[in-house]
Amino acid sequence: MRRPAKSPPTGRRPAKPRPAATRAQAARPYHHGDLRRVLIDAAMQLVGEGGPEAVSVREAARRAGVSPGAPFRHFPSRDALMNAVAEEAQRRFRAEIEAALAEAPPGDPLGRFRHLGIAYLRWAMKNPTHFEIISSRRFFDHDRSAAVSGDNAELIGLTERTLAEAFSAGQLGTRDLRQVQIAGRALVYGFARMHIDGHLPRWGVGDAEVEQMAADIVDLFIAGIASHAAPAAKV
Amino acid sequence: MRRPAKSPPTGRRPAKPRPAATRAQAARPYHHGDLRRVLIDAAMQLVGEGGPEAVSVREAARRAGVSPGAPFRHFPSRDALMNAVAEEAQRRFRAEIEAALAEAPPGDPLGRFRHLGIAYLRWAMKNPTHFEIISSRRFFDHDRSAAVSGDNAELIGLTERTLAEAFSAGQLGTRDLRQVQIAGRALVYGFARMHIDGHLPRWGVGDAEVEQMAADIVDLFIAGIASHAAPAAKV
DNA sequence: CAATCTGTGTAATCATCGCTTACATTCACA
DNA sequence: TGTGAATGTAAGCGATGATTACACAGATTG
Numbered sequence: 001m002r003r004p005a006k007s008p009p010t011g012r013r014p015a016k017p018r019p020a021a022t023r024a025q026a027a028r029p030y031h032h033g034d035l036r037r038v039l040i041d042a043a044m045q046l047v048g049e050g051g052p053e054a055v056s057v058r059e060a061a062r063r064a065g066v067s068p069g070a071p072f073r074h075f076p077s078r079d080a081l082m083n084a085v086a087e088e089a090q091r092r093f094r095a096e097i098e099a100a101l102a103e104a105p106p107g108d109p110l111g112r113f114r115h116l117g118i119a120y121l122r123w124a125m126k127n128p129t130h131f132e133i134i135s136s137r138r139f140f141d142h143d144r145s146a147a148v149s150g151d152n153a154e155l156i157g158l159t160e161r162t163l164a165e166a167f168s169a170g171q172l173g174t175r176d177l178r179q180v181q182i183a184g185r186a187l188v189y190g191f192a193r194m195h196i197d198g199h200l201p202r203w204g205v206g207d208a209e210v211e212q213m214a215a216d217i218v219d220l221f222i223a224g225i226a227s228h229a230a231p232a233a234k235v
Numbered sequence: 236m237r238r239p240a241k242s243p244p245t246g247r248r249p250a251k252p253r254p255a256a257t258r259a260q261a262a263r264p265y266h267h268g269d270l271r272r273v274l275i276d277a278a279m280q281l282v283g284e285g286g287p288e289a290v291s292v293r294e295a296a297r298r299a300g301v302s303p304g305a306p307f308r309h310f311p312s313r314d315a316l317m318n319a320v321a322e323e324a325q326r327r328f329r330a331e332i333e334a335a336l337a338e339a340p341p342g343d344p345l346g347r348f349r350h351l352g353i354a355y356l357r358w359a360m361k362n363p364t365h366f367e368i369i370s371s372r373r374f375f376d377h378d379r380s381a382a383v384s385g386d387n388a389e390l391i392g393l394t395e396r397t398l399a400e401a402f403s404a405g406q407l408g409t410r411d412l413r414q415v416q417i418a419g420r421a422l423v424y425g426f427a428r429m430h431i432d433g434h435l436p437r438w439g440v441g442d443a444e445v446e447q448m449a450a451d452i453v454d455l456f457i458a459g460i461a462s463h464a465a466p467a468a469k470v
Numbered sequence: 471c472a473a474t475c476t477g478t479g480t481a482a483t484c485a486t487c488g489c490t491t492a493c494a495t496t497c498a499c500a
Numbered sequence: 501t502g503t504g505a506a507t508g509t510a511a512g513c514g515a516t517g518a519t520t521a522c523a524c525a526g527a528t529t530g
Binding site: 031032035066067068069070073074 | 506507508509510511
């Protein structure tokens with residue numbers, strides 16, 4: 001980031017009130033097609049390249065080929081842009097989780113929980129920076145975005161229901177359901193954040209091994225909470 | 236942050252080469268006592284007040300009563316200052332963890348592991364912003380700070396050894412020790428991050444209940460990995 | 471004791487950033 | 501066809517991190 005401006009006026013325009021420009025030079029109509037969309041895409045790309053902090057309104061404008069003030073017609077602040085980016089990321093996240101869950105066997109709640117956890121981690125491993133913005137209060141305000149909090153609540157509800165079914169089916173023994181839910185969430189969230197924050201190498205988990213380890217700890221957790229009289233899950 | 240400058244020259248000096256100032260005005264010797272230390276303290280305070288992003292070199296200088304360029308005599312960049320802050324935080328973290336562990340019973344490895352986990356979470360709950368800077372690669376570079384990575388490695392080694400002892404003592408059944416270590420870390424780290432990132436309210440965990448819940452999920456994890464029966468439960 | 475060297479603070483300046491305001495241009499609709 | 505709303509540009513404000521030239525003070529040494 002922080003490139004040196006790089007835009008000498010390029011003779012694009014004599015700068016003062018000019019007669020209609022004729023547009024013979026084509027390629028740059030005064031009005032951008034769908035600037036809002038383009039800005040979100042550019043910001044998504046910036047997040048992917050350098051994390052949430054790498055997003056600047058000016059850089060997004062630059063990539064959209066537009067003046068630094070233009071984005072403010074569509075987003076009142078940088079935070080608003082980040083919110084839009086977070087909504088987009090959260091939407092993709094939810095879509096992938098639900099798609100993965102659709103392929104899980106309907107009969108076995110604990111098995112579905114396993115699919116849920118693994119899909120969650122797979123997306124987080126593949127999209128660490130996007131996962132980060134939808135997870136950390138620092139980069140946007142969940143409470144201010146109905147779309148994000150809605151998608152998020154939907155996913156949380158999904159896992160809660162799944163675990164509750166497992167509980168009802170006697171797959172969890174006598175454990176405290178709420179504790180199991182929170183511990184399960186902490187486990188997958190923690191592993192995802194360890195990946196994002198670069199902790200895994202220190203724990204001896206190389207890039208090639210990450211996905212397998214993710215599945216392993218989900219399985220370990222399930223084995224730990226599963227009712228020991230009924231080894232229903234897996235195998 | 237972002238306060239409006241607020242420093243009209245205050246007539247402190249006529250700006251051009253002046254004869255010795257006599258220091259009759261006392262209170263402000265040209266050389267600050269220990270600016271480096273004061274800057275770190277100011278930055279620590281800023282982290283505590285508004286998180287890592289709230290740290291600015293200029294604000295630290297302001298609080299130290301010094302010109303905006305002065306800090307750069309001690310820290311070549313903002314990141315270097317953040318590194319120093321992280322070292323301080325990591326030092327305090329380690330000290331508290333080790334103190335807590337010293338009070339744990341030496342005979343029972345799994346019990347010591349429990350103390351470790353609870354002490355870890357207690358510090359994280361009480362110092363969320365400081366915990367964040369030593370955890371997230373975003374705010375400083377572990378690899379560039381021998382002090383931080385040393386303290387950190389020491390703590391990790393501690394938990395690894397503790398769990399290994401439990402394993403040797405037959406308290407873990409036949410589980411994969413490495414997986415247990417990583418899952419345990421993911422669990423506590425995840426819970427700490429959930430707290431930092433403001434997820435806990437959504438999971439129904441209020442501020443008053445946080446510490447208890449932290450202890451509960453550590454216990455739940457330990458119960459899950461403790462011997463009782465092997466994972467596959469070939470009862 | 472005096473001269474000078476080195477460390478540390480100040481002043482001024484630069485480029486970038488988010489954001490605002492005044493103005494220009496274009497589109498859509500009456 | 502004309503006019504207002506939408507949406508772009510230009511210019512500028514105050515903030516930031518960073519650099520440079522200079523001022524001062526403490527320590528070292530002749």
